[in-house]
Amino acid sequence: MTLHIQNAWLPEQGLTQIQVEAGRIVAMGTDLLPPPEAERLDAEGMAVVPGFVNGHSHAAMTLLRGFGDDMPLMEWLQTRIWPAEARLTEEDVYWGTRLACLEMIRSGTLCFADMYWHFHGVARAVEHSGLRAALGAVMIDVEGEKQARECQYLAEKLCAEVKGYSDRVRFSLTPHAIYTVSAHSLRWVSAFAARHDLPVQIHLAETQHEVEQCLRTHGVRPAVYLDQQGLLHANMVLAHAVHLDDNELDLIAQRGATVVTNPVSNMKLAVGGVFPYRKAAARQIPIALGTDGAASNNTLDMFQNMKMLALIQKHAEQDPTVLPAEAAWALATGCQAPIFGQSGRVAVGEKADFLLLRHAVPEMTPHHHFVSHLVYAATGHVVDTAIVAGRVLMRNRRVEDEEEIRHEVNARMQRVCQVSDAWQNR
Amino acid sequence: MTLHIQNAWLPEQGLTQIQVEAGRIVAMGTDLLPPPEAERLDAEGMAVVPGFVNGHSHAAMTLLRGFGDDMPLMEWLQTRIWPAEARLTEEDVYWGTRLACLEMIRSGTLCFADMYWHFHGVARAVEHSGLRAALGAVMIDVEGEKQARECQYLAEKLCAEVKGYSDRVRFSLTPHAIYTVSAHSLRWVSAFAARHDLPVQIHLAETQHEVEQCLRTHGVRPAVYLDQQGLLHANMVLAHAVHLDDNELDLIAQRGATVVTNPVSNMKLAVGGVFPYRKAAARQIPIALGTDGAASNNTLDMFQNMKMLALIQKHAEQDPTVLPAEAAWALATGCQAPIFGQSGRVAVGEKADFLLLRHAVPEMTPHHHFVSHLVYAATGHVVDTAIVAGRVLMRNRRVEDEEEIRHEVNARMQRVCQVSDAWQNR
Numbered sequence: 001m002t003l004h005i006q007n008a009w010l011p012e013q014g015l016t017q018i019q020v021e022a023g024r025i026v027a028m029g030t031d032l033l034p035p036p037e038a039e040r041l042d043a044e045g046m047a048v049v050p051g052f053v054n055g056h057s058h059a060a061m062t063l064l065r066g067f068g069d070d071m072p073l074m075e076w077l078q079t080r081i082w083p084a085e086a087r088l089t090e091e092d093v094y095w096g097t098r099l100a101c102l103e104m105i106r107s108g109t110l111c112f113a114d115m116y117w118h119f120h121g122v123a124r125a126v127e128h129s130g131l132r133a134a135l136g137a138v139m140i141d142v143e144g145e146k147q148a149r150e151c152q153y154l155a156e157k158l159c160a161e162v163k164g165y166s167d168r169v170r171f172s173l174t175p176h177a178i179y180t181v182s183a184h185s186l187r188w189v190s191a192f193a194a195r196h197d198l199p200v201q202i203h204l205a206e207t208q209h210e211v212e213q214c215l216r217t218h219g220v221r222p223a224v225y226l227d228q229q230g231l232l233h234a235n236m237v238l239a240h241a242v243h244l245d246d247n248e249l250d251l252i253a254q255r256g257a258t259v260v261t262n263p264v265s266n267m268k269l270a271v272g273g274v275f276p277y278r279k280a281a282a283r284q285i286p287i288a289l290g291t292d293g294a295a296s297n298n299t300l301d302m303f304q305n306m307k308m309l310a311l312i313q314k315h316a317e318q319d320p321t322v323l324p325a326e327a328a329w330a331l332a333t334g335c336q337a338p339i340f341g342q343s344g345r346v347a348v349g350e351k352a353d354f355l356l357l358r359h360a361v362p363e364m365t366p367h368h369h370f371v372s373h374l375v376y377a378a379t380g381h382v383v384d385t386a387i388v389a390g391r392v393l394m395r396n397r398r399v400e401d402e403e404e405i406r407h408e409v410n411a412r413m414q415r416v417c418q419v420s421d422a423w424q425n426r
Numbered sequence: 427m428t429l430h431i432q433n434a435w436l437p438e439q440g441l442t443q444i445q446v447e448a449g450r451i452v453a454m455g456t457d458l459l460p461p462p463e464a465e466r467l468d469a470e471g472m473a474v475v476p477g478f479v480n481g482h483s484h485a486a487m488t489l490l491r492g493f494g495d496d497m498p499l500m501e502w503l504q505t506r507i508w509p510a511e512a513r514l515t516e517e518d519v520y521w522g523t524r525l526a527c528l529e530m531i532r533s534g535t536l537c538f539a540d541m542y543w544h545f546h547g548v549a550r551a552v553e554h555s556g557l558r559a560a561l562g563a564v565m566i567d568v569e570g571e572k573q574a575r576e577c578q579y580l581a582e583k584l585c586a587e588v589k590g591y592s593d594r595v596r597f598s599l600t601p602h603a604i605y606t607v608s609a610h611s612l613r614w615v616s617a618f619a620a621r622h623d624l625p626v627q628i629h630l631a632e633t634q635h636e637v638e639q640c641l642r643t644h645g646v647r648p649a650v651y652l653d654q655q656g657l658l659h660a661n662m663v664l665a666h667a668v669h670l671d672d673n674e675l676d677l678i679a680q681r682g683a684t685v686v687t688n689p690v691s692n693m694k695l696a697v698g699g700v701f702p703y704r705k706a707a708a709r710q711i712p713i714a715l716g717t718d719g720a721a722s723n724n725t726l727d728m729f730q731n732m733k734m735l736a737l738i739q740k741h742a743e744q745d746p747t748v749l750p751a752e753a754a755w756a757l758a759t760g761c762q763a764p765i766f767g768q769s770g771r772v773a774v775g776e777k778a779d780f781l782l783l784r785h786a787v788p789e790m791t792p793h794h795h796f797v798s799h800l801v802y803a804a805t806g807h808v809v810d811t812a813i814v815a816g817r818v819l820m821r822n823r824r825v826e827d828e829e830e831i832r833h834e835v836n837a838r839m840q841r842v843c844q845v846s847d848a849w850q851n852r
Contacts, residue, residue, distance in 0.1 A: 062791070066798035070740075070750035103788045267737035268802070270746040298802035299789055304730060311693035311734070312741070314496075320696040324496035362529045363725055365488070365832045366839040372492035376694070376724035381807040406791045413792040 107380025
């Protein structure tokens, strides 16, 4: 089945038609004729742009959005998040991830990397939503060897079972952090990932506390310690990377690991410090942008997260020229982080993953600089149409099952959080 | 004419009907009967909340949105903003302000304070848009006495002419800053404002450079200098207030002046430092939130600006408990700054200025905490209906003249910025 898009506007190039077959862009130009049997889509008044890559999320945490804000980190985790998470079932996680995917589609994210519990709940939701994602089941072995063996068994099992999903669902290993996973398990992850050519995601250097604990326990800083366990290489994704010194940045650059910065979550949780973007970019470290979970953000709209990234970096460096609009846009669409497999380009031969944006809106007026408006003025609400692998996931801002997803999540959270629904019982 | 609103949901109180007469809320409750001749509005599925107060803006600078970003402050002003502003006519400013008002209505701002050139262009736009605003013509006398006398003459003239507008348009004096207005003119402003009971808006302590220059020239810091000119009192609005020491905060608190923080603009221009919110709040200084002009923001959506305020304060204080959602919401709706005349309450006896929000959206799911969702998850796109003085300015997200405003602004900016329109000539 061919998808033929007419009258799309490609910024800096002009009007074009786009032909999609078997999930890829096969032709673009002004003089394309739609095959008679093609599905046609008129993009009059819309710009075609690549989708966002959300490099770090805990998608199902949409379930806990607003269930505790403005609290000290440990109090928030211990009194709100962990008790609620302990009550979540795989079905809850399925619906929470559906909600996250719905929100991502509506705000232009087409590919994400995730780390959470109840793997198949997450994977089924990604499959149904139509997005692409690299998923992993959280590994934590603070309880000791038995827990470590369970995590390893689960990873082996999931690595096989994931073949039952489409190629949009990629499996990755997700050890939680260096302070929640033993050195032995980290080395197991390193070996297993190498054997199966799997990407590995881990939280690293999010807080100063983590750095101090690592220095105290292991005598080295977090990136060095991770390297010692065989987990600093081109298949590694390091989430947060706030508290890194120059030596660690050099090491990350040498090893080719990817860093994902989560500026909104870092600010909301007040982790102290800011990801050293300028130093990392100067070393050509691959960099992506993430939202983290919705409980610490609380939106998955990458437009907002992209703007915050540009702002906090300018603020931190006291230099308004840092991370100009074009750089922020490239970073947020995955151009600087090849590991996520999105090129950030809408071009012949690329995957048919892209957005149609309604730019004739007040906040994108006047017509001075399109990319500036994307980064500094727009929100996810300008996304009209979202396409992944040639499949139309949203058209005219309508996504299948939206009502059902919202109702399911509201009903489930009344049970999980053991509260009545003040909005419904009004 | 009575406006009767049915089925509105008042957070924390429940369903209510609202009756509006002569611009005020005259009755609320579940058992109100609509008068037979009343205009009826069904708010089924919507929450009623107060509108935002944008405490500092240069509304017509929507004209220059995206016309220069990511540049050092002085280069940006000298090579982009000032040359373009010099070519603006009153009609340009009228349309730029119409665009700003359109954007504000669509994102929930119902009252703003403004400082710009071509006063009547701004005032006519406010009048036509239906919003409330305190407006002033920029006073700058760096060229000397002749310019000072022209500014004074203009202020006197406008103070009389403003009576030709409705009571939604308030006149204020707007000396630009202590480094662009002479001590003699500042004292004139002080006397004239006292004589006519006018509010005064000024930029203060935006950059460290301003502080150093003030110390060098006058031997005291900016707030002390302003006080010496008779311009620190309860009718004063101080925009930015980033670089203040404890003594200045004490003085501002004693005098009762209002501070307006503009976190997004401050970060985008990288002015260095952060408004000392915690210290100001501890001294009970009246505080409001502003966007500054769209050229340095680049959105007038107060939802986003409110979230950024909460985030940058948590980040700066390294404390996630600073500015919790309820405090950010109160601040952004004008509760902490009585000078703007908005109570931040939807209640009998108050002005009929409020919003109806569509909260049944993915980003406000699930139903844990309504105000948290407003501050951390929503954008201006949840605003369905905007009402000022009982007049419906937007319903179902439709504002009168939207298309015309966008087209006028685009056409005018091709002339002013002397560029062809790359979006139109595609």
